[in-house]
Every structure is written in structure tokens, then in C-alpha cells.
Amino acid sequence: MKIFGLQLVKEIYMPIIIIIVSIVLEKIIQGIIKKTFNPSKKHKRFDARKLKTLRSLFCNVTKYVIWVLAILSILSVFGVNTAAIITGLGVASLVIGLAFQDILKDILVGVSILFENQFAVGDLVEIGNFQGTVISLGLKSTRIRAYTGEVKIISNRNITEVINYSLESGLAVVDVPVANDASSKKAENILKLNAATLKEKIPDLIGEVELLGIQNISDSSIMFRLVGKCKPTTNYDVERAIRKEIKDCLSKNGIKSSYIEVHNEK
Numbered sequence: 001m002k003i004f005g006l007q008l009v010k011e012i013y014m015p016i017i018i019i020i021v022s023i024v025l026e027k028i029i030q031g032i033i034k035k036t037f038n039p040s041k042k043h044k045r046f047d048a049r050k051l052k053t054l055r056s057l058f059c060n061v062t063k064y065v066i067w068v069l070a071i072l073s074i075l076s077v078f079g080v081n082t083a084a085i086i087t088g089l090g091v092a093s094l095v096i097g098l099a100f101q102d103i104l105k106d107i108l109v110g111v112s113i114l115f116e117n118q119f120a121v122g123d124l125v126e127i128g129n130f131q132g133t134v135i136s137l138g139l140k141s142t143r144i145r146a147y148t149g150e151v152k153i154i155s156n157r158n159i160t161e162v163i164n165y166s167l168e169s170g171l172a173v174v175d176v177p178v179a180n181d182a183s184s185k186k187a188e189n190i191l192k193l194n195a196a197t198l199k200e201k202i203p204d205l206i207g208e209v210e211l212l213g214i215q216n217i218s219d220s221s222i223m224f225r226l227v228g229k230c231k232p233t234t235n236y237d238v239e240r241a242i243r244k245e246i247k248d249c250l251s252k253n254g255i256k257s258s259y260i261e262v263h264n265e266k
Contacts, residue, residue, distance in 0.1 A: 014077045022070040026063060033058045052121035053114055053137050060138045105157040106140040113137065113159065123166035124233040127159055169206055170235035172228045174242045177221035178255060184214070184222050187255050191224055194249040202241045204234040209242065 037055040039048035112118075114137065119125050123134050125144065130152050132144040142159065145151045178187045188211070195209040209228035216223040226246070230238040 015074045018070050018073050018077070022066050026066050029062050029066070030059050033062065048122070056121055056136050056138065057110070057114065064139070102155070102157060103140060106155055109156040109159060110137060110139055110142075113142075113156065118162050119164045119166070123164055125165065126163040127154060127161070130154075166232045168232065170230045170232055170238075172205075172209075172230050172235045172238040172242060174226045174239050174246065175215055176224045176226065176246055176250075178224065178250070179221055180219070186253075187222070187250075188213075188224065190249060190253050190255060191226065191246070194246060195226055195228075198228065198242060198245055201245060202230075202238055204231045204238050204241075205229070206231060 034055055037051045037058070039051040039055075114120075119134055119137075121134050121137055125132070125134055127142075127144065130144060130146065132146040132150075132152065134142065135145050135151070136143045140156065142154050142156060143151055144154065176191065178184070192211050195211050198209045199205045199207070205228050207229035209226050212225045212227060214222055215225035226242065228238065228242070
């Protein structure tokens with residue numbers, strides 16, 4: 001009776017202890033991982049993008065390993081022969097491989113994405129017809145959040161082509177339509193002078209804004225094009241800032257822009 005009572009206590013309390021230890025152990029190990037792969041600190045081998053991705057990946061691996069071991073430990077408390085289960089898994093590895101081949105593909109593709117530096121957490125990417133920021137790269141799937149808040153979860157095996165906007169500097173392109181009644185030479189000189197000052201006013205520019213010249217001529221306007229290199233993923237913000245500066249500059253110098261007139265009517 002005493003042995004039975006001890007066994008009952010063991011079966012009640014040991015699983016609780018195992019779960020508590022697993023939770024604490026997961027938090028400790030993940031804390032070490034987050035401290036080791038801290039993107040805010042400089043690292044000799046990895047940049048901030050890859051550190052974020054490694055941190056996410058290792059945290060996922062840690063979680064799976066700890067809880068698989070925890071489940072096996074709880075089963076052993078109830079007298080289940082876990083050694084036989086592990087041996088059986090070894091014997092049935094081929095069957096499991098066939099049954100879970102998609103999961104294995106997800107894991108292999110995820111590792112390949114990481115070490116080939118296709119993209120990392122924080123990058124702005126386009127996969128298929130969905131564009132957004134990578135918020136996590138796991139063993140099985142990748143999560144991407146769109147600018148408007150939607151989150152798309154993509155199985156890693158389905159990621160075949162990626163457009164990454166964060167690897168290289170961007171290019172801000174702004175077309176400025178000037179009304180035909182304005183002097184094109186005067187407008188060109190004003191735009192050149194203003195373009196030379198934009199780098200100091202717009203922090204995300206990494207080069208001088210260049211006036212390429214006349215892009216197009218129509219019955220109502222002459223189109224000038226300006227371009228400037230900017231930090232990755234900032235091209236839309238930079239284009240908006242350039243438009244504002246150009247608008248103010250043209251207004252001060254009495255140059256009418258058909259672009260401005262149309263937007264004022266709206």
C-alpha cells in the first residue's frame with residue numbers, strides 16, 4: 001500500500017515538476033540565445049539582419065527539443081518504455097521520412113535561406129504576389145507582415161523566388177511635370193539648384209539627387225526626372241520628401257506645376 005501511495009504521488013507531482021523545469025530551462029536557454037545573438041551589438045561574423053534570424057531559429061529549435069524531451073520524461077514516469085519508442089522511431093525512420101517529407105523540406109529550405117543570405121528578419125521582401133517585412137523565420141514557415149498589417153504565413157518549401165528590397169541601396173525616382181507656359185530653362189536651373197541641397201535636408205539619402213533632364217513632353221507639361229540613391233527600403237519615403245521640397249521650391253519661384261494643380265483640385 002505504501003509503495004502504491006508513493007507511486008501515485010510520483011505520477012501526480014513528477015509531471016508537474018518536469019513541466020516547471022522545462023519552462024524555466026526554456027526561458028534560461030532562450031535568454032542566453034537572445035543575449036548571444038543581440039542585433040543591437042556588433043558581431044564579428046554576422047550583421048544585425050542575420051543575428052535576428054539566427055536568434056529566431058535557435059529559439060524555435062530550443063523550444064522543440066526541450067518539450068520533446070519533457071514529453072518523453074513524463075511518459076517514462078507513467079511506465080512507458082521510452083527507449084523502445086526511440087528505437088522504434090529509428091526502425092521506422094524511412095516511414096516517418098516519407099510521411100513528413102514536406103516538413104523536412106521546410107527545414108532544409110529554411111536553413112538554406114539563412115546561410116545563403118536570401119533574406120533575414122526585418123527585411124522587406126516580395127514572395128509571390130505578397131510584399132511585406134519578414135517578422136520571423138522558423139523551421140517550418142516564414143511570417144511576413146504587410147505594410148497594412150496583414151500577416152502571411154508561408155511554408156518554407158513554397159519559397160522559390162524572392163525579391164529582397166533590403167540587400168542593396170534603393171533608388172528614389174521623382175518626375176516633376178512643369179506647365180508648358182513656364183520657361184523650361186528656368187525650371188531646369190531651379191530644379192538643379194534645389195536638387196543640390198536635398199541631401200542635407202533628407203537623412204535617408206546616401207548620395208546627391210541628380211536631375212537627369214527632360215523625361216517627357218506633352219501638350220500640357222514638360223516632365224523632368226530626378227533620381228537619388230537612398231538607404232534600403234526608404235525609397236518611397238525619400239520620394240515623398242523630395243516631392244515636398246520640389247513643390248515648395250517651384251511655388252517660391254513662381255513656376256507652375258501641372259502635378260501640383262491636379263492634386264490641389266482633389
